[in-house]
Amino acid sequence: MDVRSQIAMVFHLDKCIGCHTCSIACKNIWTDRKGAEYMWWNNVETKPGTGYPTKWEDQEIYKGGWEKRNDKIQLMGAGKRRGLTNIFYNPNLPVIDDYYEPFTYKYLDLIESPETDDQPTARPVSLITGQPIDIKMGPNWDDDLSGSPDYARNDPNFKGMTAEEQEVMFQLEKMAFFYLPRICNHCLNPACVASCPSGAIYKRGEDGVVLINQEVCRAWRMCVTACPYKKSYYNWHTGKSEKCILCYPRMEAGLAPACMHSCVGRIRYLGVLLYDASKIEATASVDEKDLINSQMDMLLDPFDENVIREAKKNGVADSTIHAAQNSPIYKFVKEWKLALPLHPEFRTLPMLFYVPPLLPVMATVKKTDNTEQQDKMHPIAKKWEDNWLYDTSTEELWGTLDQIRFPLKYIANLFSAGDEELIKEKWKKLMAVRIHRRKVTVGDISDEKVATTLRDAGMTAEEADAIYALTSLPKFEERFVIPAAHREQAIEMMDFTGDTKGDAGFGIKTKPVRGI
């Protein structure tokens, strides 16, 4: 057993309101620079939709992630042989049009325009060329456009769904969408690290944050291809690739990453997971249907004495182990089994987990008799001829699960490599928590029915209360359990600090050789 610690995350999708505050917080801190304008280390997508960059999930196009061949996994579009033969011409790279051409407006024209008959306008200009452009696309161009033919219907997650099933999703009465906020997953088996010909990308030993060393990066852009989530971006100005750094400078100071700190819906949780690093290769290489279970098996119980002993042997600090024991991630992922990684079939073992959205499941439309209601209305009032009712009642709960507006298959393609049973299991739990809480707060559901649903979902009332508390009422310290950094210990593992004693403080700053 090779116990290591990893900073992991949970995003609770039922709580996301799609406000993009996280994206803006991240942009303001990290990517508001020349060459980085088009990068959104954090972005929020509408699902169904094509996302950013467009159709990033379609690895037929972008060749990201790992594929299994002859019981072994290898990178789909990079790696030793493919990387070397394509090193001067990487054939699967996204181009700027796959993201969008960043733009601003000539605001100064509004103020400095001479007096004319017409209002002055602020024309859009490209942030790359500086020339006036037609804005063609933005990072969230398909925001809230669930039924649009260009975006929603081109969603790569319809894989394995019949045309009828897809069409049902776009009926006006059934149309629904949810938001999917995405950052770098800081994977346990990162394809970007494996693909880098320069060895510039590394996974930090003490907390598992995946970083690109800007001094080593040689702009081969293999990581851009290799990352199946397209979360490594090439900065055309500095000639280096960049990615989410999980705000490690903030975390080392005990602060939550900017996107999480600013989250309006408080959907984000961050904490430590202990895992068995000796199992990484075996876990990433199992059959697709076993991927999730195998990944869950890698995560270790931080209360197990054996695990604690091995962790200490590996240099994991006591404070980190303590943080792992209080980790909200451990509760969501391992204890309650509510959260799932996004696209586990890419085999990168992501460390960002999502609680699948239940919201569209809750309601159905059904035919009702409206005559009584319509008779009460004024004679000149507009009377709707259809008699559909948007039904949010909790009668026939498990019946609604089969008649959901989102086909299970769609959610399963996103979060469980197509395993519908797994999604059903999570949904049952989420539903059971709601029914239990409805009984507690409203009291219109019988004890017997609540007991049945809880038993069906395999949980106790206490557990349901705990899930409710962490979902709806968490305080800052409960959402973000950030261990003390111990950066000095991590440095001491690599270097003898006595060599640089007295070097800190006043001194010479070396300029980067290229760019900036």
Next chain:
Amino acid sequence: MKIVPHLIFVTITLFVISAKKLHAQKAGNEIFKETCSACHTVGKGKLIGPDLANVHNHLTLDYFTKFVKSSQSVIKSGDKYADSIFNAYGKMAMPDHPQLSEEQIKSIYDYLKEASGGGAEEAIPEEELLPGDIERGRALFVGNLRFTNSGASCNSCHNVNIAGLITGGALAKDLTQSVTRLTETGVAGVIKGLPYPQMKETYAMHPITPQEVADLTTFLVYVDEKSAIKTGNYTGNYMLLGGGGGIVFLLSLYSFFWFKRKRQAVNKSVFSRQIKSA
């Protein structure tokens, strides 16, 4: 007492004048040797240019002067005689000689008149061509062997088309068939006399020794005989065709190799439907 400085002045003046005159007279054959003998003989048959014996019989001094100063402008002016000479001698115009004064040209004219009578035999003794060596000539031509006086190697500017030799420069004339064009004596004369302004400039400070002239001439004779054009092995056009074919081959290989590349932006279909402002 005052007469001495006057006498000194007169003596010096006379001396200078006579020396100058002596020089001008002497210059006739000297100048011919330096400037003209590379291409012309007097009564020894034609080389690159015509034999100049009895030239005074059909050319006036005026015409002669004009022609020597700038034969090319005479040809361009549409002069029939000049044109016939130009055509008769392989359409190679005589280089211009703006550096020669009218006095000097007259002395050449006078010398020619004198020499046509047979008196010039002693003035320009026939130089025996030294025996040359092909290999040394080749080495000098390519630059593997340095000229004694550090002149530039021939292939900096010239090319000869012969197997086993690197392609030379394209600045000056291709010398593959130089002997056919100029005869062996002509070639030797050119190398010795350097009648072309550019070559004169280049080798003014770095004269070529007689042995080197012989070696180079022998080499050029050899090249002329063995040249690829004569033996039918000329590969110039094949190289061009081969290069073009190679490019086509490589491009098709690459397009085969990267056939499954991402050809266009995923958003292209969306963009193409969008309405554009003017």
